[in-house]
Amino acid sequence: MAVDLTDLDMWVRGVPYAEFARMRREQPVSWCAEAQPNSGFWSVTGYEDIVTASRDVATFSSSRGVSFEEPTDEEMAARRTIIDTDPPEHTKLRKIMTGTFSQRAVAVYQQFVDGLTEQVLDEGLADGPFDFVDAVAKEVPIRVLARIMGLPESNLGQFIDLGDRLIANTDPDLTDVVWGRDDTDAYRLYPFRSPYGKQLWDLGREIVRERLAAPRDDLLSKLVLARVDGDALSEVDLDNLFSILVIAGNETTRIAMAHAVLAFCEYPEQWNRLRADPGLLDTATEEVLRWSCPTHFMRRTAAAGAELGGATIRAGDKVVLWYVSGNRDESEFSDPDVFDVGRAPNRHLSFGRGGPHLCLGAHVARLEVRIMLAALARRVARFELAGPPRRIRSNFTNGLKELPVIVTKG
Ligand code: HEM
Numbered sequence: 001m002a003v004d005l006t007d008l009d010m011w012v013r014g015v016p017y018a019e020f021a022r023m024r025r026e027q028p029v030s031w032c033a034e035a036q037p038n039s040g041f042w043s044v045t046g047y048e049d050i051v052t053a054s055r056d057v058a059t060f061s062s063s064r065g066v067s068f069e070e071p072t073d074e075e076m077a078a079r080r081t082i083i084d085t086d087p088p089e090h091t092k093l094r095k096i097m098t099g100t101f102s103q104r105a106v107a108v109y110q111q112f113v114d115g116l117t118e119q120v121l122d123e124g125l126a127d128g129p130f131d132f133v134d135a136v137a138k139e140v141p142i143r144v145l146a147r148i149m150g151l152p153e154s155n156l157g158q159f160i161d162l163g164d165r166l167i168a169n170t171d172p173d174l175t176d177v178v179w180g181r182d183d184t185d186a187y188r189l190y191p192f193r194s195p196y197g198k199q200l201w202d203l204g205r206e207i208v209r210e211r212l213a214a215p216r217d218d219l220l221s222k223l224v225l226a227r228v229d230g231d232a233l234s235e236v237d238l239d240n241l242f243s244i245l246v247i248a249g250n251e252t253t254r255i256a257m258a259h260a261v262l263a264f265c266e267y268p269e270q271w272n273r274l275r276a277d278p279g280l281l282d283t284a285t286e287e288v289l290r291w292s293c294p295t296h297f298m299r300r301t302a303a304a305g306a307e308l309g310g311a312t313i314r315a316g317d318k319v320v321l322w323y324v325s326g327n328r329d330e331s332e333f334s335d336p337d338v339f340d341v342g343r344a345p346n347r348h349l350s351f352g353r354g355g356p357h358l359c360l361g362a363h364v365a366r367l368e369v370r371i372m373l374a375a376l377a378r379r380v381a382r383f384e385l386a387g388p389p390r391r392i393r394s395n396f397t398n399g400l401k402e403l404p405v406i407v408t409k410g
Contacts, residue, residue, distance in 0.1 A: 005043060005320075006034055006068065008170050008180070011395045015296070017337070020045050020325035029309030032320075038070055041299070041318040042311060047329035047349070049309040050321045053300060054355035060300035060319055061086050062357065067299055067396065069179075069193070070318070078189040081240035083248075083298075083357060090356055093237070096226045097360060100148065100219050106363040109144065113367055116143055117375045125379065125407055129386035132403040133258050140368055141253035148364070149245060150211065150218025155203060159246055162203075165196040166243075167251045171393035173401065191243045204242035205235075219245070251399065252294040253365045256350075257372050258400045259292030265383045265405065267339050274341045275377045284341035285370040290348035291339050294398050296324040298352065323349040324398065381410035 003010065003019040010016065023030055028046035044050050053060040065071055065084050076084070082093045099105060117140060124135035142156050142163075151159065168174035169192045177184060177194055184193040191197030208224055215221035223241055226233055233241070264271040274284050302317045313319060326349040328336040333346075351359035359365070386406045392399035 002032075005032055005395060008393045008395055012391050012393045014391070015293075015324055015398065017328055020322065020328065021330075024325065024329060027310075029311035029313075031311070034068070038068060039318065041068070041320050042308075042313055044309065044319060044321050045325040045329075046309055047326040047332040050323065050326045050349060051354040053308060053319060053321055054352055054357070056306075057086050057355060059302060059304050059306045061303040062090075062298075062300060063303075064301040064318075065299065068318075068320070071188075075188050078236065079191055079240060080236070081244045082360075083244060087356060092228045093241075094356065094360070096223065096228070096233075097219065100222065101360050101363060103363045106367055109147065109364070110367065110371070112147060113140070113144055113371045114375075116140060117368075117371050121375055121379060125409070129404055129406050132261050132405045133254070133400055134402070136372075137254045137257040137261075137403075140257070140372065141250045144253075144364060144368055145246065145249040148219055148249075150216055150220045151207065151246075158203065159200075160250065162196045162200045163247050163250050166192040166194055166200065167247055167397050168392045168394060168399065168401070169194050170396075171401075174392065191240070191247075197243065200243050200246060201239045204239060204246075208238055208242070248359075249361050249364065251397065253361075253368050255294035255397065255399050256288055256292045256365065256369050258403050259294075259398065260288040260369065260373060261376075261383055261405060262385075262389055262400065262403055263288065263291055263339050265385045268382060270339055270341045271380075271383065274373065275381075278374065278377065280341050281370055281374055281377075283344050283346065284373055285366055286346040286348060287339065287341050287343045288369055288373070289350045289365075290327045290333075290343070290346055292398060293324040293327050293348075293350050295350070296396055296398055297322045298357070323352070379409055380407045382408040384408075 003016050023043060023045045029042055029044050029049055032041055032043050034040045044053055062084050063086050065076060082090060085093060120136055120139045138160060142160050146153065146156055165175040169179045172178050179193055187193050187195050207220060211221045211224050215225055223233060223238060274280050297320050300319045302313045302315055302319055304315050306313045330336050351362040384406045387404035389400050390402040392401050
């Protein structure tokens, strides 16, 4: 019997890799029913079909959002951010930020990330069992983001907390307002349909006001000074850009780091191999990204009828691109279920691929993961699980909320 990909309790137990493999084999683009009031969706599970749909933005539009939610026009207008736009609007917004996130611009942060990572490991790597997510993974990405965006150090704990409540808006352990369980109508105009979306906007507005009064050399100042077709960005644009940057730049990278350590607990020979040959750091970073796939999917909406993977899609249909499945597609990756720190080529889908929405922060994320792996390799001989990892209740994020480990230093 087919697995229900919207059953979040199933995702708590693990990613349904076997089910995705069956779907890729039998019906790579298949229709999946969904509970009311939602209307059902196409699951795109094969690598090539995912890339094709990502590339064809005229047919597969982002303008109705990228999650399972089916927002009204009013909700969409209030919450639309760069990721929910199509060209040409998307191109204009993206242009404001591409310089900040280019490979060259990001390389400038290398020293800062090196120092930060060392400091976090000095404090976080305990002698007994500890939670790697809380002690290490959670601490790095938000501080890098703070540096790039210009977020005040004093509020970082609050950003982490609000980001957790938003991205895990389906997990009752992490938020008291649970999407799909509670009545969220009162918050429908805020990110993730959550009251914490409003709190994040409010924090953002304070900082934006300060930057308007006295711009600095940071991304937020760039955003408040930007002009699109001669106009400044609206308050709605600024609110939503602020929240997507904080959420997309923080949680995802943390997830990749935590899954890296989980993978090295499970495949200690791969850790030994990486330690013995630091020349593998680049391929190991890409393999960690493929393996961890922090964002399981992005959704598109068909703007016109289309054929994809043998399926006939109608205008208006919801189309879910399962990157987490494409990353294990045997037609693209040899032995896809093997974690191999030397894997090359590795054209994984974890940042998207082929389309204009390709992750803006990919170079930042790579830098952070690579530096974390290198720093751990200098300090840790062996990782072992000290208890079961706990997964976030979500089909969107591959987040771990707890990863109890013991490290052998050396
Ligand atoms: C391991 C870490 C990360 C992963 C796995 C990840 C994943 C993704 C994915 C899957 C997309 C959508 C791609 C598409 O549909 O074509 C995306 C978009 C985006 N990401 Fe990331 N991301 C990560 C880190 C970051 C960081 C560090 C930042 C910012 C500092 C960031 C900012 C963004 C933004 C702004 C977008 C929207 C881009 C657009 O619509 O043009 N991400 N990311």
